[in-house]
Amino acid sequence: MLGRRGSLWFLAVPPYLWLVLLFVVPLGVVAAISLLPGAGRINFNAGWPSLNQYQQVLETPAYLRRLGISVGMAFVIAATATILAYPVAYFLAFRARGRATIFLILLLVPFASSYLLRVMAWKLLLGREGAINWVLTSTGLTHEPAGLLVYSQAAVVITLVYVWVPFAALPIYAALQRVDRSHLEAAADLGAGPWTRFGRITIPMSLPGALATFFMVFIPTVGEYVTPSLVGGTDGIMYGNLIQDFFTRAGNWPLGSAMAVLMLLAVLVLVLLALKLVDLRRVAA
Amino acid sequence: MTAPAGARGAGRAIGVGRTRVPLGLAYVLMIVFLYLPIAVLFVFSFSTNTTLRFAIQGYTLDWYAAIFENEQLLTAARNSLVVGFLAATVATSLGLAVGIAVVRFRFAGRGLLIALAGAPLVVPFIMLAVALFLLFNLLDVPRSMFTIAAGHSVIALPYATLILLSRLVGLDPAIEDAAMDLGASYPTTLRRVVLPLLGPSLLSAWLTCFIVSFDEVALAIFLAGGDQTFPVFLYGQLRFAQTLPVMIAMAVLLMLGTVTLTLIAFLIRSRSE
Amino acid sequence: MPARPSRFPAWLIAFVSAALLLAACQSQGGPSSSADPSAGAESAAASVSEPNALTVLEWSGYEAEDYWTEFKAASPDTKVDFQFGISDSDILSLMEGDSTADIFHFYTGWQQFYVDEGLVQEIDTSKLTNWDKVPDSFKAMGQVNGKQYFLPWDWGFTSILYNTDHVNGEITNWDALFDDAYAKHISMWDDGPAAVTTSAYIHGYDETAITDDQLASIEAEWKAQKPLNLHYWTGEYVDFCPEVQSGDIWVAYAWQGCYATVLYDESQPIAYANPKEGRNSWVGLYGISSKTESYNLALKFLDDKLGATSCGNAVALFYYGCANQEVMDAITDPVLIQAFGIDDPTILEHTNFTPPVTADQRKAWTDMWARVKAE
Numbered sequence: 007m008l009g010r011r012g013s014l015w016f017l018a019v020p021p022y023l024w025l026v027l028l029f030v031v032p033l034g035v036v037a038a039i040s041l042l043p044g045a046g047r048i049n050f051n052a053g054w055p056s057l058n059q060y061q062q063v064l065e066t067p068a069y070l071r072r073l074g075i076s077v078g079m080a081f082v083i084a085a086t087a088t089i090l091a092y093p094v095a096y097f098l099a100f101r102a103r104g105r106a107t108i109f110l111i112l113l114l115v116p117f118a119s120s121y122l123l124r125v126m127a128w129k130l131l132l133g134r135e136g137a138i139n140w141v142l143t144s145t146g147l148t149h150e151p152a153g154l155l156v157y158s159q160a161a162v163v164i165t166l167v168y169v170w171v172p173f174a175a176l177p178i179y180a181a182l183q184r185v186d187r188s189h190l191e192a193a194a195d196l197g198a199g200p201w202t203r204f205g206r207i208t209i210p211m212s213l214p215g216a217l218a219t220f221f222m223v224f225i226p227t228v229g230e231y232v233t234p235s236l237v238g239g240t241d242g243i244m245y246g247n248l249i250q251d252f253f254t255r256a257g258n259w260p261l262g263s264a265m266a267v268l269m270l271l272a273v274l275v276l277v278l279l280a281l282k283l284v285d286l287r288r289v290a291a
Numbered sequence: 292m293t294a295p296a297g298a299r300g301a302g303r304a305i306g307v308g309r310t311r312v313p314l315g316l317a318y319v320l321m322i323v324f325l326y327l328p329i330a331v332l333f334v335f336s337f338s339t340n341t342t343l344r345f346a347i348q349g350y351t352l353d354w355y356a357a358i359f360e361n362e363q364l365l366t367a368a369r370n371s372l373v374v375g376f377l378a379a380t381v382a383t384s385l386g387l388a389v390g391i392a393v394v395r396f397r398f399a400g401r402g403l404l405i406a407l408a409g410a411p412l413v414v415p416f417i418m419l420a421v422a423l424f425l426l427f428n429l430l431d432v433p434r435s436m437f438t439i440a441a442g443h444s445v446i447a448l449p450y451a452t453l454i455l456l457s458r459l460v461g462l463d464p465a466i467e468d469a470a471m472d473l474g475a476s477y478p479t480t481l482r483r484v485v486l487p488l489l490g491p492s493l494l495s496a497w498l499t500c501f502i503v504s505f506d507e508v509a510l511a512i513f514l515a516g517g518d519q520t521f522p523v524f525l526y527g528q529l530r531f532a533q534t535l536p537v538m539i540a541m542a543v544l545l546m547l548g549t550v551t552l553t554l555i556a557f558l559i560r561s562r563s564e
Numbered sequence: 565m566p567a568r569p570s571r572f573p574a575w576l577i578a579f580v581s582a583a584l585l586l587a588a589c590q591s592q593g594g595p596s597s598s599a600d601p602s603a604g605a606e607s608a609a610a611s612v613s614e615p616n617a618l619t620v621l622e623w624s625g626y627e628a629e630d631y632w633t634e635f636k637a638a639s640p641d642t643k644v645d646f647q648f649g650i651s652d653s654d655i656l657s658l659m660e661g662d663s664t665a666d667i668f669h670f671y672t673g674w675q676q677f678y679v680d681e682g683l684v685q686e687i688d689t690s691k692l693t694n695w696d697k698v699p700d701s702f703k704a705m706g707q708v709n710g711k712q713y714f715l716p717w718d719w720g721f722t723s724i725l726y727n728t729d730h731v732n733g734e735i736t737n738w739d740a741l742f743d744d745a746y747a748k749h750i751s752m753w754d755d756g757p758a759a760v761t762t763s764a765y766i767h768g769y770d771e772t773a774i775t776d777d778q779l780a781s782i783e784a785e786w787k788a789q790k791p792l793n794l795h796y797w798t799g800e801y802v803d804f805c806p807e808v809q810s811g812d813i814w815v816a817y818a819w820q821g822c823y824a825t826v827l828y829d830e831s832q833p834i835a836y837a838n839p840k841e842g843r844n845s846w847v848g849l850y851g852i853s854s855k856t857e858s859y860n861l862a863l864k865f866l867d868d869k870l871g872a873t874s875c876g877n878a879v880a881l882f883y884y885g886c887a888n889q890e891v892m893d894a895i896t897d898p899v900l901i902q903a904f905g906i907d908d909p910t911i912l913e914h915t916n917f918t919p920p921v922t923a924d925q926r927k928a929w930t931d932m933w934a935r936v937k938a939e
Contacts (some may be wrong), residue, residue, distance in 0.1 A: 013477045016388075017389075018389075018396075018400070020384075021392075021404065021448075022404065022407070024381070024385055024444070025410075025445070025448070028441055028444070029410065029411060029419070029445050031426065032419070032422030033422050035422060036422045047661070068935050068938035068939045071938070093314055093318075094314075094318050094321050096314060101314050101315065102318075111554060111557050112322060115550050115553060115554070116325040116329060118546075118550050118553035119329060119546040120525075120545060120549075121506050121508060122522055122526060122542075123539065123543075123546065124328060127329060130335070131328055157794050168328070171321070171325070222412065225415055229415025229416060229509075230415075230417075230509075231509065232512075236803070238795070239793070239794060240791070240793045240794075240796060243938070246417045247937070248938055249417055252934065253421060254653070255650075255755075255930065256756070256927075256930035256931065257656070257927075263421065263425070266417065269415065269418065270418050273413070273415060277413055363646075433663075515648075516663075517619070517645060517646060517647030517648065524624075527624030527648060528624060
């Protein structure tokens with residue numbers, strides 16, 4: 007018969023093994039492959055491990071610029087999604103009363119629908135013969151279609167904000183629910199107006215939730231490659247597309263690995279910086 | 292997920308001096324913004340247009356009928372179901388193990404386990420996709436449904452862990468102590484006492500993981516090989532204008548399916564909490 | 565709570581172990597062990613023991629039974645599975661790696677890699693009933709070192725497709741892709757070697773011997789051209805042809821499939837250039853894996869693909885040419901005649917086939933394109 011401590015082994019070892027095998031080891035493999043000096047697939051006979059691939063990436067300004075652009079786009083997308091989601095989450099937490107649950111479900115349903123199809127839907131809306139231009143011309147607002155709105159950096163940003171916004175409301179909503187109502191009442195009793203209470207109490211107390219939201223959108227977006235390949239055009243190409251190309255088109259896995267490692271490092275540095283600014287653990291508490 | 296009991300009264304107290312910011316309008320606009328594109332797709336799945344261009348020329352149910360003649364499409368949908376099932380089952384079991392271990396035990400490596408279980412959230416999908424792609428290549432594991440399911444179990448694990456952890460924290464350990472005082476072993480206590488109490492959360496976690504896996508495309512593209520899931524198949528089929536309306540019809544059907552699952556997951560969770 | 569849910573952990577554990585087991589079995593069933601590169605055509609004799617199943621490494625879309633109708637009718641019990649690649653490089657990678665495919669499909673320019681790496685075995689053309697319907701010029705595409713390693717199947721042209729409402733006069737030159745009068749209405753195919761080929765035509769470079777200096781100037785040229793594109797297209801019918809039909813793309817690097825599509829639906833006034841440097845032509849080839857245990861079945865599959873129905877469907881549904889000349893000769897549809905240039909007896913005289921290049925060249929060209937895309 008297993009005691010409590012014996013059960014612990016049974017509980018903790020399988021997830022540890024699974025995560026080490028399918029998460030830690032693979033990330034190590036990428037790092038190892040990125041040190042192979044040769045091009046092409048995995049070739050251990052190409053020579054000693056080296057930083058050749060990193061050198062090649064760092065000596066190509068276009069790659070680094072694209073990484074910068076992708077980080078910038080992800081920042082704009084995550085910030086926009088957070089800002090758009092905030093008033094909605096605020097409404098749910100403070101104004102929706104008993105209907106909060108049903109309103110929340112209504113908000114989350116689109117997030118459960120097909121990602122690819124939501125991207126396709128935006129192609130439909132933004133195209134020359136898409137819904138937006140169709141409405142504009144058929145209502146006589148414009149005579150000529152306003153041109154193509156799809157295939158641009160802006161189209162990638164709009165589409166990804168759309169994809170993430172419902173999800174973004176969740177952590178903010180959770181944080182706002184934890185805002186202590188008695189603080190707000192006390193502030194009101196002391197004569198603080200609604201805006202003061204919002205700025206001094208609600209905002210600071212919900213900041214960790216907002217920041218969690220920001221990163222839950224920012225991190226996957228930095229490495230995004232599916233949406234830009236569908237609506238990005240030539241200026242919407244993201245760093246993730248370059249990585250994908252090195253694996254599926256250009257067939258240069260070590261270089262692709264080095265580019266992926268550099269991206270992960272950039273993301274982790276930014277996350278750590280943010281953790282310095284706000285104690286994210288308060289969100290989990 | 293319902294508002295805490297105190298919220299109602301507090302809301303009124305705040306209401307005394309609240310601003311006239313039309314937050315309800317913000318919510319309504321958001322809902323319109325979210326549903327409009329989906330509505331457009333819905334309309335196109337019934338339209339006779341063969342390309343995705345306005346205006347609508349006529350209405351038909353042919354695309355829905357054509358789904359059932361497209362064997363590849365049905366296979367892809369079936370693959371997605373299998374992958375989702377495996378990934379959700381593995382992720383939920385592991386998430387449960389992590390949850391119990393972390394909430395009920397103090398041990399060396401506890402913090403690391405929490406960090407590891409949440410870590411897939413801070414790694415961009417393409418990184419994990421590339422990593423697993425290389426791993427399976429090195430190990431000579433052919434890409435298949437099982438490699439996709441393995442990948443999805445990793446990205447779904449944080450969701451399962453979070454959902455189950457939050458429920459376990461709220462469970463009074465005294466219940467378990469009571470069961471053990473009555474002579475039950477710890478595994479028996481977990482099975483007969485803790486799991487039934489967790490039941491709804493388990494189902495909700497499983498459904499969440501299933502949905503995460505079912506719709507996932509960035510990892511699946513790298514790990515699919517011959518066994519295409521529906522999103523991977525769709526991504527490839529987007530090349531062929533002739534089949535696009537059928538794909539949209541299929542996606543609308545699956546969308547209704549996942550939406551129903553989401554609603555169930557959500558209702559179960561809000562009723563149990 | 566009733567007692568039933570208490571069985572949950574046993575179930576969960578069973579599922580996890582089942583998943584693990586299945587994954588492990590999969591990995592053991594890998595392809596490598598059975599490989600015997602020396603098997604070659606001799607394995608034909610061992611047909612009795614061949615498994616009644618085929619795996620085909622294909623491009624998405626080609627798996628439809630329309631393109632292997634005869635085989636399906638003749639061998640309804642044979643299990644045919646498909647794996648998919650998304651580019652020629654991907655397909656080569658898969659064949660070098662974990663693919664269990666008996667048959668693979670790729671395009672001109674990649675033949676020698678399969679031969680050099682021992683991934684393909686010779687085709688016994690004496691066993692093919694439809695072989696005499698294939699023109700010699702196509703047969704030659706599948707030959708390396710004097711041996712018939714590949715079977716040609718689909719083919720087509722690459723040239724410049726343009727909208728005559730927006731382009732004044734006739735386009736007679738590949739450099740129309742670089743004309744800033746069409747800014748944001750141009751679309752190039754997302755492919756490095758294609759970019760190098762185009763530049764080679766324009767500047768008269770020898771495609772098989774591009775120097776470093778030439779490659780540097782090609783890179784600069786395409787970087788400068790990048791802002792003129794609406795996008796780099798990847799799928800003929802998803803992000804390319806719809807944009808031609810809607811009138812957003814005026815000038816593009818294109819295959820004849822979209823040309824025929826637009827001629828049919830008359831959505832735009834369209835023309836397909838005969839550049840003075842010549843059009844490009846591509847041929848899709850099938851090879852039989854050196855690892856296959858079903859050589860004869862694979863041969864039968866390929867022979868049947870050359871049949872009138874399967875080949876005819878490539879023409880009718882994809883608007884691609886097919887290597888069965890009887891099918892091509894039977895075309896009467898004026899749109900297809902125009903699309904394939906059947907009415908122009910000199911068409912092949914001003915058509916360039918993609919020449920084979922070395923792996924190093926190909927790498928240099930794809931790396932160059934990655935830098936252009938990142939720019």
